[in-house]
Amino acid sequence: MRQWKCTVCGHLHQGKYPPENCPKCGADINRFILLEELPEALEKMLREAFAGESKAHMRNLSYAKVAVDEGYPQIAALFRAVAEAERVHAAEYLLFLQGVAGTTEENLKQAFESESSAEQSYYPPIIQEAFAQKRDDVAYAMVRARDVEQRHAQLYKEALNAMVNDRQVEYHVCQVCGYVFENQPPDECPVCRAPRAQFKKTG
Known part of the structure; x- marks a missing residue:
């Protein structure tokens, strides 16, 4: 028996096909995904x-943004509308890529490993090449990103501990470099030195 998941409310349905409408939230058949691993070739695509x-x-x-700066607000509106459509597509594809979603604890561990890998393996060769090509601006942008990834990994680790202690945390994201700070943002970003006004509360 196949298992289907409503991507709106999480309702699980067993059967050969998903229901025409979710019995829990009313979402239509297109909002259900099959909880089975994807074939390797299809997953890659x-x-x-x-x-x-x-x-x-x-x-x-x-x-x-360029259209706004050049005085074309209607064109800017079109670009923003298409951008939102692309976001919707990406969000839907991500649901399929998640497959059978793990528990929050498993997801935090996976996120921690991903951030750690990016910091240790992804950024160093780019930074090295940028310096070699005398593009210090690119190199330092990547250094900042690497340092932020390190911070993300730390936050995921702390979040695992917070799950146990049921600790409530607010997050603020630097809009210049992406650094994430818990609770009250600092007067100055520790990575890019942006002022507190550049931190945006998320949640």
Whole structure:
């Protein structure tokens, strides 16, 4: 018997096909995903599609800013609308890539490992190449990103402990470099030196 999950409310349905509508929240059949591992080739394609849609989302937001700066508000509105559509696509693809979602504890451990890997393996060769090509601006942008990834890993580790203690935390994100600070933001970002006003509360 196959198991299907409503991506709106999380309701689980067993059967050959998903229901026409979720009995719990009313979502239609298209909001259900099959809780089975993807074939390797299809997973690879979905990962590429997710990356493409995510890039398109950010690219169109950038295009919208240029359009505003150049005095074309209607064109900017179009770019923002398409950017939102790309975000919707990326979010849907990510649901398939998650497959059978793990517990929050498992997800935190996976996120910690991913951030640690990025810090130790992904950024060092880019930083080295940027310095070699005498592009210190690129190198230091990557150094800041690497340091932020290190902070993310630390936060995931702390969040695992917070689960046990049921600790409530507010997060503030530096809009310049992405550094995440718990509770009250600092007067100055420890990575890029941006002032407190550049921190945005999330949640």
